[in-house]
Amino acid sequence: MGSISEVPLLSEKHSGIPQNLLEKAKNAKALIYETRTKETNTRQRLPIIPQGIEKDIFIRALEKLAEQLGKDNVEVNDKPLVDGWYMEHPNTHDMMPILDDEELVASAVVYPSSTEEVQKIVLWANEYSVPIFPISMGRNLGYGGAAPRVRGSVVIDLGKRMSKILDINPDDYTCLVEPGVSFYALHEAIQAKGFAHMWIDIPDLGGGSVIGNTLDRGVGYTPYGDHWACHSGLEVVLPTGEVIRTGMGALPGNNTWQTFPYGFGPYSDGLFSQSNFGIVTKMGMTLMPNPGGHESFMYAFEKEEDLEPLMEIIRPLRIGNILENVAQVRHAIQTIAVKGLPRTKYFSGDGPIPEHVFREQLKKMPIGDHTWLYYGMSYGPPHIRQYKLEIIDKEFKKIPGARKIDPEILPEDEYFWSRDRIAAGVPDLVELLWVNWVPNGAHVAFSPVSPIRGVDAMKLFNLGKRRHDEFGIDFLPAFCVGLREMHLIVEIVYDKNDPAKRKAANDCLREMIDDAAKEGYGEYRTHLVLMDQVADTYNWNDNALMKFNEKLKDALDPNGIMAPGKSGIWPKRYRGRGWEMGKESGAKSEGDGVALTESTKF
Template sequence: MAERILPPGLDATSFDSAIAALKRALGEHKVFDTELDRDTYIDPYALGDGLDHAASAALAPTSVEEVQAIVRIANEHKLPLWPVARGKNLGYGAASPMLAGSAVLDMTRMNQILDVDERYAYATLEPGVGFYQFHEHLTNNNIPLWMSVPANGWGSVLGNALERGIGYTPYGDNTTKLCGLEVVTPTGDIVRTGMGAMEGNKSWAHYPYSFGPSWDQMFVQSNFGVVTKANVWMMPEPELTAHAQVNLPEMEDIKWAMDILADLRLRGIIEHNVVFGNYLHDASAFTTRADWYEGEGPIPDEVAEKIQQTYNVGWWTFHLSIFGEGSLVEAKQKIVSAAFEPKLGKKLEWRNWRKGEPREPFSISVGVPMVLPLNVVNWMGGRGGHIGFSPILPPSGELAYDAFMRRKRRFEEAGLDYYSSFTVGHRHIANVNMILYNRDDADMVSRSRALFTQMIKDAREEGYGEYRTHIDFMQSVAETYDYNDHALMRLNEKVKDALDPNGVIAPGKNGVWPARLREGSK
């Protein structure tokens, strides 16, 4: 149970004074400070009990004005806040704050769909709008626009984009589809980025820049402000999509397949993020490890082969999709088939979706949210959890194979099952190494933590950095970005101190601490 942990610099009297001020400003029904409330915000997949990231309270505003009030009171009392959109950043800490004792600023109740423009294909949303809520709105109102959804669609549309999450349609680089933010600054002011900086501007959702410096990405993965609404570009519903599953039977097949796919991505033939996943993707979504093997150490090769046969997958499997007008899709199908079929030794089997047909069978590839992949947390039994280490690599088959072999050896040394994928973007690949563990097994948790720490070190030595990480490892990952004596971090700290002199917004997020907490935080 989470006993009350106070943030640095606040004693019980000062904290109680801050909570009392917040209750007066918001009403008691929007301030949560009981033990049960604190337990609710503990990371459900924590590598341990999660109390080292326990919140002191949670606040649930329903308007931007209330967010402003919260931020101003936090400044007055030096109460650190940890903003979350819906708190479903699972595998990265969920709603738990980096700094224990912070108050969670939970914007789940700020869930208005403010505008959806069919003609120009954009929406204006508050951070509490979830993928399922938005999908229902689009479906019920027959709006022919598609979201780009992540594998687990439980979370926030804006929250995912602000953490550089991805989806699997051509609009799947979600952070690049933000076009103008409304932000409460760390001192309680409001700023709009892009064209929204002009009062009454009619192009806020149409052009992502402004006059002078453009600040949208400054508020992505940062603690420089609290995003309270944003415009999101959406994909017009296509006439046709074609889908094919590609199974690669051998581990080494990733070399040639990655190079072909990287070329197709670069030339715009394939327009979506493509995930090379190993055989555990399917097995862990539908079964548990005990259904296949109960021995010690990683799954043996013969069990891996049985899994592949059962689910009709390869050692690696990926799915391809092509979107657009019918003749365009057909032309691209021919190009893709000609690229892969000689190496595969067989024809690709394409399935088509046509406008007007149900989309659910095609799920996330056509913008329909699901939560099935979340079942992977049950793989090891007990109170399961997952955490992913995801360095960014150039899109080279040889480099991907080398990284795969290195990470696989580390998993085997740790006695853990190797669950991995390579997400192929426009000009990069994200190598997602997923550690699945049983939180009730202290030894397994310890081995998982040590494995993650080792992979950070290995990737740094190889010249690769992680793009997004769990709160437990934010400091360690930030320290690997060390060019010119950590010049980027020094810049971040200068900006943090200028914008947030009291250090109240998400101290420690991605390794960026305010001056008053900097010493001793690293």
């Protein structure tokens, strides 16, 4: 299982932890291994050969690629599948599988060091019709991790050898990074340069790739929380091997690539977000000015039904920028779960934990009994903050029983302080502690989007709760409130070593996706095995959007080698062969072969 004390440092590895978070990382790892009963697989495995390619041809193809990249940079995936944990995650499969371990698994992993080497891999894949699946760092946990959608694909791990911060501009408040740059690494680099006037925006955990998170339209928790909206400029290797730069980057010698995202002509950047139309090897990002002060605050609300009036209060304050950051409204069960202790400490029965049980625990905690917590932050000099905070306090307290929590009563390990750091652009390592809620904890997310309206919040809350009760799963909802929309993020935490628990999580998600679509709500992001179903809900005008995406796919990727199935977009040679996964698919992710291309006919 590996040593509990050994945690990779950022100074030693691109995917490591900063020195100041080392003790937190050690404690987090220890908690995970305390509840892990799944045995490490030690049996030797044969590599998975992708469908449509003969084994001997595939092996020869890998040998040829190794001649171009170096033998150390082409690894056949014939070793035991080790799940690891957040800071020591696999790049061969999903460390939090919702299907069998051997289902979404790579045949090999390759490590390019430059855009030119990415080109070589893409040209090689076209020559041999090998499906490839690029990852930045593989930490897209809850959505598939590093796993490829097509079993036997060759994973291109961009992070290991392409982890340079190419530029940090203290005048323009911008940066240019490669795929292996984590939020930890970018924050540490800015601090090391003494650029205290600049912040970065980070998600709940800082170990993920800046590029990877942005391309998947992830969010952070400062006013710059919409990461895709804050990017400027891409360098992309297309599925046929050509390289383009978008926006101002298409103009040789320009100096505005990271300051103006649009350039001239059609805006093409969106084609490479959540798509399989190219591999992003460089990306520009805007950075936030230090606001000159900040102050976190938290409010507790007593009842489930308080959610509806709370959202009505939040909406105008958020649009008017009185509520400034992407804040969270979290359910009380998460207050307990994020302590990192197993559910059995509080309740050992079957089915969802009873309300009276978790409320008794809440009464013993510093925050006291509640149903919802709002975590927010105000920015600027003291007099500006005071003006905004007084408005917020007056509005929130229109809800009977609403309480502002005094931070001085909260101990150092209270989750509030993690949200305080994150909303100030300081990476942390606390959020995933709730995965320890069950043995062999894994999680998968349900992530629908809606307007910031009370009626929508209650519809989604009741929809999710009903399905969780039906499948016997604890319901852990949180609303992330953007400027004019909100994401409901429901994390289903399950025992990945229990096939029945995996199936219950999968079935519950599939029902919620259909339930939400009937009410007009669509997911903004989803797990690999759910992508076909989610894509199919965006079916206005006889699936006009998917037909458009398929036309683009066939034009840009004529041999169908680039991440087939990503976001439900299948190349022509896979279509109509049973690769799409829906409610009736069960645990099978593969279809019945692929159409041959010229390179696979010899």
